[in-house]
Amino acid sequence: MSKPVSSRINSQSGEVIDRTKPINFTWNGQPLTAYEGDTIVSALMASGVQVISRSFKYHRPRGVLSASYVDPNCSVTVSDEPNVRGAHRRLREGDDVRAQNAWPSLKLDVRAVNQLVGRFLGPGFYYKTFIKPQFLWPSYQKVLSRFAPGGSPPAPGGGHGNFDKRYTHPDVLVAGAGPAGIAAAIEAARAGVKVMLVEEEYEIGGHLRYGGPEALAALAALRAEVNSYHNIEVLTDSVVTGRYDDNWVAVVQRSGVWSHERLIKARVGTLVVAPGLIERPYVFAGNDLPGVMLSTAAMRLLELHAVRPGTRAVILTANTSGDEAVERLRSAGVEIALVIDARTGVTLRRAIGRGRLKAVECADGTKIPADLLITATGWTAPTSLLNMAGDRPIWDPVAARFFPSELIPPSVMATGGIVGDGTIDQLIKHGRAVGAEAAARATGATPTPVPPLTREAHPALFHGPTTGFLDFSEDVKSKDIMAAVKEGYDSAELAKRFTTSGMGTSQGKLENVNAMAILAEATGRDLESTGTTIWRPPYAPISLGALAGRAFDPVRISPMQPWHVEHGAVPLIAGQWIRPEHYGDPSAEAQNVRTHVGIIDVTPLGKIDLQGPDVVKLLNLVYTNNWDNLQIGSVRYGVMCAEDGVVMDDGVTARLGTNHYLMTTTSSGAATVWETLEMWLQTSHPDWSVNVTPVTTAMASINIAGPNSRELLGRLTDIDLSPEAFGYMKVRTGSIAGVPDCVVWRIGFTGELSYEIHVPASFGLHVWETLLSVGADLGVSPFGVEAQRILRLEKGHLIVGQDTDGLTKAYEAGLGPLVKLGKDDFSGLPELRWQESLAGAHSQLVAIETTDPQLVPPEASQLVVGMAEIVGRITSSRMSPTLKRSIALARVSGELSVPGSRLTIVLPNGSRAEAVVRENLSFIDPEGVRLHG
Amino acid sequence: MANHHPITWSDPVARSPISMPGTYVVVDGWEQCDLTSNAAMTLADESHRTKVVLRATPNHSVREWLPPLRSSRYSGEILQVGSGPAEWYLIGAEPPELMVEGLPIEGGEGFASWVDVTHGRALMRVTGVDTDSMLSKLCAVNLAEGTTPNSAAFRTSIAGVTTDVIRDDQDGLRSYLLHCERSSGQYLFEALLDAGTEFGCELGRRVATSSPVADSN
Secondary structure (H helix, E strand, O other), X not given: OOOOOOOEOOOOOOOOOEEEEEEEEEEXXXXXXXXXXXXXXXXXXXXXXXXXXEOOOOOOEEOOOOOOOOOOOOEEEEXXXXXXXXXXXXXXXXXXXXXXXXXXXXXXXXXXHXXXXXXXXXXXXXXXXXXXXXXXXXXXXXXXXXXXXXXXXOOOOOXXXXXXXXXXXXOEEEEOOXXXXXXXXXXXXXXXXXXXXXXXXXXXXXXXXXXXHHHHHHXXXXXXXXXXXXOEEEEOOEEEEEEEHHHEEEEEEEOOOOOOEEEEXXXXXXXXXXXXXXXOOOEOEOOOOOOEEEHHHHHHHHXXXXXXXXXXXXXXXXOHHHHHHHHHHHHOOOEEEEEEEHHHOOOEEEEEEOOOEEEEEEOOOOEEEOOEEEEEOOEEOOOHHHHHOOOOOEEEOOOOEEEOOOOXXXXXXXXXXXXXXXXXXXXXXXXXXXXXXXXHHHOOOOOOOOOOOEXXXXXXXXXXOOOOEEEOOOOEEHHHHHHHHHOOOOOHHHHHHHHOOOOOOOXXXXXXXXXXXXXXXXXXXXXXXXOOOOOOOOOOOOOHHHHHOOOXXXXXXXXXXXXXXXXXXXXXXXXXXXXXXXXOOHHHHHHHHHHOEEEEEOOOOEEEEEEOOOHHHHHHHHEOOOOOOOOOOEEEEEEEEOOOOEEEEEEEEXXXXXXXXXXXXXXXXXXXXXXXXXXXXXXXXXXXXXEEEEOOOOEEEEEEEOOOHHHHHHOOEOOOOOOOOOOOOEEEEEEEOOEEEEEEEOOOOXXXXXXXXXXXXXXXXXXXXXXXXXXXXXXXXEOOHHHHHHHHHHHOOOOOOOOOOOOOEHHHHXXXXXXXXXXXXXXXXXXXXXXXXXXXOOOEEEEEEXXXXXXXXXXXXXXXXXXXXEEEEEEEEEEEXXXXXXXXXXXXXXXXXXXXXXXXXXXXXOOEEEEEEOOOOOOOOOOOOXXXX | OOOOOOOOOOOOOEEOOOOOOOOEEEEOOEEEEOOEOOOOEEEEEOOOOEEEEEEEOOOOHHHHHOOOOOEEEEEOOEEEEEEEOOEEEEEEOOOHHHHHOOOOOOOOOOOEEEEEOHHHEEEEEEEEOOHHHHHOOXXXXXXXXXXXXXXXXXXXXXXXXXXXXXXXXEOXXXXXXXXXXXXXXXXXXXXXXXXXXXXXXXXXXXXOOOOOOOOXX
């Protein structure tokens, strides 16, 4: 293989490469060198590489077309990152760049055989070929997926690091930093507002960057002005991908050191759309050969990267861009074989070559040997953001491009090439006027029209006398549009979908206008009435990672969590809370509570401070039972129901003072209960004087349970714990382990003598560790949530949400004694009155024992009668370490809730087991001797 | 029954919900990290500050003594914050009883009450010129000067955590106090630090500040 010849030329005044910083990289495994500032493609072309990729469908060799982000032929894989825009992405040291969509190699791609059968692969090929028989589609799909273009996704677990998100509120956001966009940003900043200037390229400047000495001088002046304003934030290598209601603008910021990609959500005062123009390709036979490129591509390569794109050139020009390209190429040492001035009506017939351009055939049949063909035949206005703002661009046949209509809302303005033509000074002047007006509008001024730019005449050139590629991304040819029209797809939207033109990586930016022009010709209409498809967000690709952004997944921990971790607790994720499920042996932990004493961290229990003269009214409203006579120093259990009578939460509330109460809720219900209390106070009873303060995490909560709990706590507190002084369902305040202002209540979820202590949270760990250290001789040990579940099930205490569900009303949960229908009002009263009238003809919560004591029926197992009549389900089940047998709670239909009823349980494996309904929910100590001890 | 027992225990030490690398010392009963920094951006744990939440019905006279909603002001060395409708936070160094001393909470029309939430709130301070940029990675609120100037206060989601934010500049340097319920404190602190990495954020108290509720002790 011959060594490629370097195409790097002498230093150019606007070049962005740093020749003092060489970069080593590989191309399909071959080591190459480039300079810092080179794009992947400029580096490859500098090394003599002309073929960058293989095309989508026909696997034709492809080279540079636009040398910009939207270049359809330059997608490559860099290391394990597929579909990298090689004409945009700058090289980094050590990059492993590989061609994609080619097998076994870029040079010899066997799928190029598709070209031989291309006549059968026209538009609609897939729809027509694979629709029948339908049962074969899965097989078709497997084969077709092998032909899917693009690179391979990274291996699972690979990915590309962090993705980030940011919010911002600029008064003016300018999308596009060409001369007009920069000028708009400067003038807006001069007015004192906050400005964000977003540019897709790595530097601001637009076409000034490769426009010659005069343009570079103008750019230098603009840059200096930008730098002088601290209120302009410049984002390069970034793109505005969408404009949504109320000027909510999405910006994707690429290649940051802090993240792979960042999505910026900007709420903008005035959006200034200044994207410039995109050069339009010309359709003719052979227009996809490597060596055929746009005039702007050639100038980018020459001026920014000092790369000569060829040695002998033919130029088809219809505008000053093409004219300038002629001079620049000549200056760079490229031999100009022929200049075809399309303004005179002359054109070319075809590009000739196999694998790359060899010659150009003129309209008169003359063949000119050349390795470079430049076209400069027109411009496309990227009106995408204006479309998103409600605009419907209008075709101007004189200027031969679309322009904005009058539908743009006042909060959106446009400047630069998208609205007209002019010299650099004229563009800058217009940009300044728009910027000043944008700033004024952002600060509330009445909109004032800005005098428009003029429009220059341009020949309407779309295709030559031969057919060629229309959409390079999707391998759609101009004749495919003709075929679509013949099949009846004669509107812009239908033709697009049938041919897939505009649906590839360029997303219509290069091909859309040509497609519509050819469609117009095929249907006998003009382009103005044909219109165009509507551009929708995103304007540019955005990764799923950026859309997801930074993963915010808050967790909540108690003050004792570091201790739990240190002592090997198995974590339980309960909502946002991380709790200790157990410390290795939950059964032993439960037994220790029954025989000695255990402590459990119950900090997540919801705690709400209630103060005010009307607290009792509130309690009576939200709880089903009566709260009129709760004495100071007492605690009462209560059940909350929603207005449909369904059990919502439960807990105990203590009266600490005349107008001061402390309510507890379930851990999962804390927020809901708080919101419910506020809802009642703010909507129905704003006249009640009640102050509600959530204090869940202000207090670390520890339950001390077991026969030795009184002795243990007594060693640390100044509170009199004697049964006479501190009975069951009472509350006291005092110090514990030297910590003042602790709240202690005597309740018993586990069925044992127990104290629930609430200490100022910052001292939680101190109290926890002190309890363990002073109680060693009492057998104290920690127990986790699983042991607590076992203990409460042995006692027959229900858990709301576990033993109830979204339909369980209070009577069904066995909570009838707590429902005081005689109260004037409470949440759920009418529904519960109705349920009570059913006299038990509803399901009930019961305790059951399996006939086989070693069988623990899984929770949610169904209870049936006969073969399939479902009569209930298991709500909780465990093996009881105290009773050495299985225990369970179940919801069963009313007639089967009678003690002694026999139930059939359907187990997950389909087998059945028998169980009997018990007399009482409590499996242990139904008289409460332990609890009240 | 007297519960006095010969068993003794160590003096209680209050611990912040936020742990960070560094040496800890006990100051006024609180374990505090001794890290200091004068980096371009600093993040410090201020959870040891006294925090009192005060609520008052619409007709209560104490409201006249407190700042309007979404703003804050200093009363002596106590930062008063209008945090929510009919809700104020008082942040300072004194015990809670002294924080509310002098406020006409008792008597008059309506009802007012306060709760000491010192132990229930994680409080942190982030200081530096780029703090608005850093917070904008975690929060959707407009932090521009015109919208949230110095002394502005608001409640919002920061990194998914309901957080009270108070703009409390330090010696002319942009600074924010942030507090959330205690259990999320460590998470929020780490989220702030992570977002601040881009701006050179360092952990620790700034050493030269003049504000009463400052990073320094």
